[in-house]
Amino acid sequence: MRTLAVVGGGAVGLAVAWQAAEAGWTVTVFDPAPGSGASHVAGGMLAPLSEGWPGEDRVLEFGAAALAAWPAFGERLRAVTGESVFVADETLTVALDGADAADLRTVADWLAGFGHDLRVLDRAGVRALEPALARTVRAGLRADTELAVDNRRVLRALRAGCAAAGVEMRAQAVAALDELPHDRIVLAAGARSAELWPGLPVRPVKGEILRLRHRPGVRPAPSRVIRARVHGRPVYLVPREDGLVLGATQYEAGFDTTVTVGGVRDLIADAETILPGIGEYELAEANAGSRPGTPDNLPLLGPLDERVVAATGHGRNGMLTLALTATLVPALLEDESPALAELAAPQRFPALRLSSSGGVR
Numbered sequence: 001m002r003t004l005a006v007v008g009g010g011a012v013g014l015a016v017a018w019q020a021a022e023a024g025w026t027v028t029v030f031d032p033a034p035g036s037g038a039s040h041v042a043g044g045m046l047a048p049l050s051e052g053w054p055g056e057d058r059v060l061e062f063g064a065a066a067l068a069a070w071p072a073f074g075e076r077l078r079a080v081t082g083e084s085v086f087v088a089d090e091t092l093t094v095a096l097d098g099a100d101a102a103d104l105r106t107v108a109d110w111l112a113g114f115g116h117d118l119r120v121l122d123r124a125g126v127r128a129l130e131p132a133l134a135r136t137v138r139a140g141l142r143a144d145t146e147l148a149v150d151n152r153r154v155l156r157a158l159r160a161g162c163a164a165a166g167v168e169m170r171a172q173a174v175a176a177l178d179e180l181p182h183d184r185i186v187l188a189a190g191a192r193s194a195e196l197w198p199g200l201p202v203r204p205v206k207g208e209i210l211r212l213r214h215r216p217g218v219r220p221a222p223s224r225v226i227r228a229r230v231h232g233r234p235v236y237l238v239p240r241e242d243g244l245v246l247g248a249t250q251y252e253a254g255f256d257t258t259v260t261v262g263g264v265r266d267l268i269a270d271a272e273t274i275l276p277g278i279g280e281y282e283l284a285e286a287n288a289g290s291r292p293g294t295p296d297n298l299p300l301l302g303p304l305d306e307r308v309v310a311a312t313g314h315g316r317n318g319m320l321t322l323a324l325t326a327t328l329v330p331a332l333l334e335d336e337s338p339a340l341a342e343l344a345a346p347q348r349f350p351a352l353r354l355s356s357s358g359g360v361r
Contacts, residue, residue, distance in 0.1 A: 001026045004333065005180045007196065008188035009034030009169065011042075011151070011318060014158035015326035016186050016311055021165035023330045028168040028182070035155040037190055038289035038318060041209050042151040043238045043247045045225050046070055046320045049118060050093045050143045054110040059297050062343045063317065064116070066324040070147060073323035080164060083157035088239050091146035091225040094126060094137045094274060100229060101139035108141060118143050130222045134276050148225045148238050151319055177308055184333055185308045191255070191290040193312040197304060201349055202313045204255050204290035208263040209247035211240070211285035218280040230270035237271060243281060246271050248316070257288040291315050301328055301344040309333060310346050 002025050006017045009031025021027045045051075048063025078084050095101040108118050119142045126133060126140040162169070177185055177196055187193055191204035214221060221244045226237040238245040249263045264286055271278045294300060294313040299321055303309050311329050314321050328341045 002184070003182040004028070004184050004186065005030060005182040006186045006188055007031075007174045007177065007180075008190055008193075008312070010037050010188065010190055011035075011039035011154055011158060011322050012190070012311055012314060012325055013186070013188035014155070014162055015322050016188060016329045017167045018158055018161040018165055019326045020186075020330050020333060021162065021167045025184075025333070027162075027165075028170055029162070030170050030172055030174045032171055032173045034169060034171070035159065038207075038291050039151060039155055041207070041287040041289040042319050043209060043236055043245050044087065044149040044151045044154070044319050045091065045227075045236060045238055046147045046149065047091045047143065047225065047227065048317070048320060049111055049116050049146060050091050050107070050141055050227060052107060052111065054106065056297070058343055060111075060114060062298055062324075062340060063320060064114075065340050066317070066321040067146065069323040069327060070149075073326065074149070077154070077157040077161065081157040081160035083153055083160065085149045085153045085157060086147055087150045087241070088148035088223065088225050089144070091143040091148070091227060092126070092129060092222075093141040093143070093227040094133065095139040096136055096228065096230065096273065097138065104139055104141040130224065130226065132219050132222060132275060132277060133226070134274055137274070146225070149319055150240060154319065154322070183307070186311050186329060186333070187304065187308055188311040190312060191292040193292060193300075193310070197308070197310070200300065200304075200310070200312070200346070201294055202292045202300065204253075205293040205315065206249070206251040206253040206256060206288060207247065207291055207316065208249040208259055208267065208286070208288040209245055210264065210267055210283060211243065211245055211287070212278065212281040213243040213284040215280060215282055219277045222275070226274060228270075228274050230273050233266060233270055235267065235270040235274065237275060243284070244278075246278075250316075255290055257290060259286045259288050263288075291318070295349070299325065299344045300346045301325060301341050302332060302346050304346060
């Protein structure tokens with residue numbers, strides 16, 4: 001029986017472990033605290049279209065394929081574990097001024113060139129969909145195929161799937177990949193992946209989010225994901241069963257995951273600009289995580305040497321790219337070369353010269 005070590009027990013590592021075990025590998029996941037990193041504090045948006053911008057063609061191609069992979073993946077999770085993970089069926093990006101409204105039209109025109117038809121709404125159209133939004137909202141971009149998931153439901157389902165498939169979980173850190181005796185290794189250690197493969201172009205990007213709980217007598221939360229830019233800062237509201245997730249700040253702050261007063265202040269102030277009634281919600285949780293960023297906002301998926309396959313660098317789109325990653329990595333372990341994986345191949349970075357013994361020279 002072929003053995004596989006998955007280093008990293010976040011959503012990506014768990015999804016890869018589950019799918020590899022179902023494909024016949026004997027899988028062990030190594031993580032001192034599975035599911036406690038960036039996956040635990042994610043918003044859960046699956047929004048590759050409305051987050052796109054002209055010129056990001058490769059990111060759009062990979063993201064659109066990742067979104068398309070989610071319905072079947074989510075249904076498989078539900079069938080195996082009984083956990084339904086979807087919390088929204090659409091995404092609505094709103095504009096507060098003329099410049100933002102022009103940007104929405106720019107994005108819509110660019111997406112149309114790739115066969116993605118997103119409708120630009122006027123003020124009345126936005127309010128017809130989401131009447132609780134501020135009257136100052138001038139326009140909106142409706143993406144009726146962009147879903148959202150509850151990240152913590154996803155983690156619960158993945159842990160259950162791994163258990164059902166016989167994956168062994170070891171709550172321990174790995175100091176060096178070459179100490180592992182397994183036939184193959186998947187490096188899925190998120191923002192800390194470069195500590196195990198020095199020179200890998202993955203860095204921590206801090207993000208703070210808030211979880212807001214709905215209170216009796218307060219107007220219900222929007223049923224869609226709501227995205228906007230306020231004072232140049234991105235903000236999003238993602239539905240949850242008991243309220244909303246509000247995110248997210250973005251800082252180059254190393255591995256600092258302290259929640260700051262300034263971050264909380266900006267998130268709440270920006271959200272109130274979009275959804276005035278949000279001040280009546282209960283502030284249930286404030287959290288921060290380290291997203292694993294790459295220079296071009298695409299993940300790193302592919303072989304690093306004859307034993308190690310990278311599955312890291314998913315950045316702010318970890319939940320979006322999860323389903324596709326779980327499909328591609330088992331194929332990469334069989335030494336196949338799916339076309340979509342080529343978009344995310346580590347070797348796209350010319351400075352990354354891989355050694356046969358691990359690490360970068």
